[in-house]
Amino acid sequence: MHVLIINGSPRVKKYSNTDKILEKFTEGMCENGNTFEQYEVSDRNSWNDMRKAFNENKNILIALPLYVECIPGLLLEFLETVTPKNDGSKMAFILQSGFAEGVQLRCGEAYLEILAGKLGCEYKGCLVKGNNFSIRFLEEKDRDKTTLPYKEMGREFAANGGFDSDKCRKFTGPEIFPAYIRALVGFLFKTAGKKGFAKMAAGIGCTKPLDYRPYE
Numbered sequence: 317m318h319v320l321i322i323n324g325s326p327r328v329k330k331y332s333n334t335d336k337i338l339e340k341f342t343e344g345m346c347e348n349g350n351t352f353e354q355y356e357v358s359d360r361n362s363w364n365d366m367r368k369a370f371n372e373n374k375n376i377l378i379a380l381p382l383y384v385e386c387i388p389g390l391l392l393e394f395l396e397t398v399t400p401k402n403d404g405s406k407m408a409f410i411l412q413s414g415f416a417e418g419v420q421l422r423c424g425e426a427y428l429e430i431l432a433g434k435l436g437c438e439y440k441g442c443l444v445k446g447n448n449f450s451i452r453f454l455e456e457k458d459r460d461k462t463t464l465p466y467k468e469m470g471r472e473f474a475a476n477g478g479f480d481s482d483k484c485r486k487f488t489g490p491e492i493f494p495a496y497i498r499a500l501v502g503f504l505f506k507t508a509g510k511k512g513f514a515k516m517a518a519g520i521g522c523t524k525p526l527d528y529r530p531y532e
């Protein structure tokens with residue numbers, strides 16, 4: 317099987333968590349001789365080639381991050397430029413996000429199923445997984461540990477041509493955290509999290525406090 321992979325993140329490849337996830341995923345997917353070609357929507361210069369590849373390939377995998385509970389606008393902008401297929405093509409998705417609970421990705425997942433139909437493709441499922449905020453900040457060894465489980469999902473995809481299996485459904489992890497974990501996470505966000513975000517902001521040149529309200 318040859319797979320066209322589109323990284324739907326607006327972040328450039330070097331900084332994209334989706335790209336790091338795809339690195340491991342494709343390792344698993346290619347173990348049995350499968351091949352792929354990958355494009356990034358963040359690289360507008362490749363859109364003509366990507367559109368051509370979309371027309372020519374019958375196995376399409378779109379991997380994307382959740383941005384503000386939605387599909388990144390840049391990906392939709394690209395998809396608006398393609399012609400729907402109706403040639404027996406298959407389309408699957410990897411939908412990943414920062415927050416860990418599966419429930420917050422379900423609306424996006426439902427939308428992607430509709431999108432596959434609108435693009436004239438047979439929907440082959442969506443791998444749903446959160447808890448990926450930190451990937452791009454990790455050193456290579458820790459990053460590999462975080463993304464390694466996607467290698468197994470690559471094998472699953474190769475075996476089934478999609479994500480419609482119990483293993484893939486379980487991969488999401490908890491749909492919603494129990495109340496005590498939600499309370500703990502809330503507390504951590506207000507304390508250590510707040511400090512961490514302030515440090516991160518200072519690191520990229522922010523000189524005002526994060527709750528600064530100049531227009532109040």
Ligand SMILES: Cc1cc2nc3c(=O)[nH]c(=O)nc-3n(C[C@H](O)[C@H](O)[C@H](O)COP(=O)(O)O)c2cc1C
Binds near residue numbers: 325385416420449452
């Ligand atoms: C502008 C923006 C909006 C985001 N919105 C959400 C969100 O609504 N829910 C969530 O869980 N993660 C959200 N995230 C986190 C990303 O989904 C997460 O970090 C993802 O791994 C980014 O992948 P990428 O680096 O390939 O773009 C957001 C990140 C950014 C930059």
